[in-house]
Amino acid sequence: MTTAAEPGLRERKKAATRQSLHAAAMRLAIEHGPDRVTVEAIADEAGVSRRTFSNYFSSKEEALLYGDYQRIHLLIEQVRARPAGEPTWAALTAAAEQFYLKLGELDPQWVAQSRLVRAQPSLVGAQVQTFAALERELSAEIAARTGADASGVRVKMTSAAFLASLRVALHIWLDKPPGTNLWDLVSEALAEAGQGFA
Amino acid sequence: MTTAAEPGLRERKKAATRQSLHAAAMRLAIEHGPDRVTVEAIADEAGVSRRTFSNYFSSKEEALLYGDYQRIHLLIEQVRARPAGEPTWAALTAAAEQFYLKLGELDPQWVAQSRLVRAQPSLVGAQVQTFAALERELSAEIAARTGADASGVRVKMTSAAFLASLRVALHIWLDKPPGTNLWDLVSEALAEAGQGFA
DNA sequence: TTCCCATTGCGCAAGTTTGCACATTGAGAA
DNA sequence: TTCTCAATGTGCAAACTTGCGCAATGGGAA
Numbered sequence: 001m002t003t004a005a006e007p008g009l010r011e012r013k014k015a016a017t018r019q020s021l022h023a024a025a026m027r028l029a030i031e032h033g034p035d036r037v038t039v040e041a042i043a044d045e046a047g048v049s050r051r052t053f054s055n056y057f058s059s060k061e062e063a064l065l066y067g068d069y070q071r072i073h074l075l076i077e078q079v080r081a082r083p084a085g086e087p088t089w090a091a092l093t094a095a096a097e098q099f100y101l102k103l104g105e106l107d108p109q110w111v112a113q114s115r116l117v118r119a120q121p122s123l124v125g126a127q128v129q130t131f132a133a134l135e136r137e138l139s140a141e142i143a144a145r146t147g148a149d150a151s152g153v154r155v156k157m158t159s160a161a162f163l164a165s166l167r168v169a170l171h172i173w174l175d176k177p178p179g180t181n182l183w184d185l186v187s188e189a190l191a192e193a194g195q196g197f198a
Numbered sequence: 199m200t201t202a203a204e205p206g207l208r209e210r211k212k213a214a215t216r217q218s219l220h221a222a223a224m225r226l227a228i229e230h231g232p233d234r235v236t237v238e239a240i241a242d243e244a245g246v247s248r249r250t251f252s253n254y255f256s257s258k259e260e261a262l263l264y265g266d267y268q269r270i271h272l273l274i275e276q277v278r279a280r281p282a283g284e285p286t287w288a289a290l291t292a293a294a295e296q297f298y299l300k301l302g303e304l305d306p307q308w309v310a311q312s313r314l315v316r317a318q319p320s321l322v323g324a325q326v327q328t329f330a331a332l333e334r335e336l337s338a339e340i341a342a343r344t345g346a347d348a349s350g351v352r353v354k355m356t357s358a359a360f361l362a363s364l365r366v367a368l369h370i371w372l373d374k375p376p377g378t379n380l381w382d383l384v385s386e387a388l389a390e391a392g393q394g395f396a
Numbered sequence: 397t398t399c400c401c402a403t404t405g406c407g408c409a410a411g412t413t414t415g416c417a418c419a420t421t422g423a424g425a426a
Numbered sequence: 427t428t429c430t431c432a433a434t435g436t437g438c439a440a441a442c443t444t445g446c447g448c449a450a451t452g453g454g455a456a
Contacts, residue, residue: 162395
């Protein structure tokens with residue numbers, strides 16, 4: 001099993017269904033409010049059964065945050081594109097900068113809408129889960145870059161600190177008035193972690 | 199509303215019910231295996247209705263991990279006992295050391311049992327939630343110590359990094375053979391975060 | 397091409413969570 | 427002491443999650 005080769009019809013259909021469910025969830029959340037969405041409504045909107053929804057996402061929260069998951073996942077993959085000799089933290093920071101600056105160019109209206117959805121209190125729990133799920137993957141990526149053991153304290157702490165920076169910055173950002181620059185906050189958080197807390 | 203004054207009968211009864219539910223959950227988990235426990239069984243064992251269980255815990259996982267929650271919560275409260283002039287990270291590290299060394303004196307059989315329960319894969323998600331819930335409280339504590347804004351990047355990152363250290367160390371510890379010293383791992387993780395990742 | 401089987405979608409049932417309405421009970425006011 | 431009210435425990439119903447088994451289908455072997 002290769003890590004990322006040709007998609008194959010099967011995989012593509014699966015990805016399409018997942019994406020379709022996520023899109024349906026966002027659409028309904030924006031239209032009726034994040035907590036007035038039922039799994040049934042999402043499944044109907046996407047044209048699948050309730051059971052199938054649960055085959056893809058374990059909750060509506062997860063479906064809503066799938067966009068965030070994809071984005072951070074993409075960021076982690078971009079770490080691989082950094083020069084091999086670059087120190088780990090520098091590579092992570094550089095990838096994040098490149099990533100968030102590009103994010104700033106998005107449609108402001110979409111940002112505003114997704115802000116409203118993501119600021120929903122019922123979603124913060126799932127947010128944490130999302131970031132935690134990515135910690136394993138980032139650890140693997142860092143281990144691959146450095147040749148270190150992926151389950152060692154150093155690698156896991158680096159991974160946790162990096163994702164904690166993104167998470168903390170995101171939560172603060174969601175509390176700030178619209179228009180606040182997310183990258184500034186991420187940058188500040190990364191600087192704190194880079195410098196150390198002692 | 200004082201932070202921690204006299205309990206009052208009402209509060210004490212509530213705390214007793216919560217503790218009783220947690221104890222019942224642990225008892226059943228140890229006896230029948232962590233994933234063969236139903237909410238109904240826990241509620242019965244504790245002598246309350248299923249509905250009441252849900253008033254205290256949002257899932258059986260949460261009930262099982264309530265012990266961990268209490269312990270870390272206690273650790274956070276001990277931070278308040280550190281000298282006022284002590285730098286934040288030093289205070290956190292010292293409180294953690296004092297705490298985990300005392301933990302080492304526990305009944306080895308109990309440690310072994312709770313290890314088995316807590317190593318359950320279905321619990322890692324709830325573990326993450328538990329630590330996330332404590333992040334707010336720790337932020338408040340740190341803010342109170344330093345006079346800084348509890349929602350600022352510096353405070354929130356310190357809080358996140360400290361709890362991430364405990365969490366990462368705990369997860370690595372659960373994967374290691376029994377008898378491994380938890381404090382060694384926590385100490386190493388705290389040192390990494392203290393020193394910084396840049 | 398044809399066949400095989402692993403994957404996927406789904407219905408169903410059991411278990412779990414959550415909002416609502418009502419009864420009970422302590423803590424504080426009168 | 428007695429009264430009042432907000433907090434708490436409960437039953438009930440609706441919504442959500444999850445394991446199991448079956449049918450359909452696409453990818454790869456023969």
